[in-house]
Amino acid sequence: MTIAKNLQSTTTLHNGVHMPWFGLGVFKVEEGSELIEAVKSAIKQGYRSIDTAAIYGNEAGVGQAIAEALQENGLKREDLFITSKVWNADLGYTETLAAFETTMSKLGLEVLDLYLIHWPKAGKYKGAWKAMEELYAAGRIRAIGVSNFQIHHLQDLMQDAQVKPMVNQVEYHPRLTQEDLRAFCKQHGIQLEAWSPLMQGELLDNPVLAEIAAAKGKSIAQVILRWDLQNGVVTIPKSTKEHRIIENAAIFDFTLSTEEMEQINSLNENLRVGPDPDNFDF
């Protein structure tokens, strides 16, 4: 498989849209200067993809940071890839159409690069998908996808869908490798994307990863993020610290061997840091 060469390298989604392999997540970062500085710093350092969501409550700040970063770095809107997600309370055909407009006005954008159904709420996601298909057909969204969908959710959605999801963003890290889901997505041309790739910091003292990191002269975070890319998984680590924003992206100058990849794959314990998509109550 082709492996990303640098921060601007992209995967081609099944509709031909190019999506960066690497991006910045902004979950749990409140509106304000820390958020704006983090997004601007990432773009200045070469990041081209930013992942937000309506429920994060920070789309306005992300929009402001994007506008300032475009100007300060001489970039064009189409140089960036912006993702947002429709929240559970807004799932349903008319609700999702309205939620999308709110998101766009907060972000200050005309066109969104990727819009995701945040969680597979039973009985609700098909109406939302219909709305997203229409927005996609109208050119308001360049790619549409889902998040936290298990294989059975994808199968159910695809039964009625006109457009197959381009992306499935799920919790994915060395303790939750989701091999069946990864294989299913690959078979159907759905790009898998990792959320909480660093397990929200909980993996950063793992001895197996520490040994590989020491051998490579890299940090554990860098080893995990490189492992994502070599497994063909888009990754969006979150940091508000400029030194970590830089560190996390410095993963294009080393390669994990097949043996090291297998060692990391074998850390799987099917262990989640976030909610279970088959058993959530929000």
Ligand SMILES: NC(=O)c1ccc[n+]([C@@H]2O[C@H](COP(=O)([O-])OP(=O)(O)OC[C@H]3O[C@@H](n4cnc5c(N)ncnc54)[C@H](OP(=O)(O)O)[C@@H]3O)[C@@H](O)[C@H]2O)c1
């Ligand atoms: N679709 C979904 O349901 C869903 C759910 C969760 C997350 N997400 C998306 O995925 C993104 C990433 O996931 P996440 O934010 O949950 O967790 P994460 O990226 O796995 O971990 C972030 C945590 O690790 C720390 N960190 C980052 N880089 C580090 C480094 N090099 N060394 C040490 N610590 C480091 C950060 O702290 P500092 O900021 O202090 O550096 C933060 O506490 C989110 O921001 C969001 O965009 C989506």
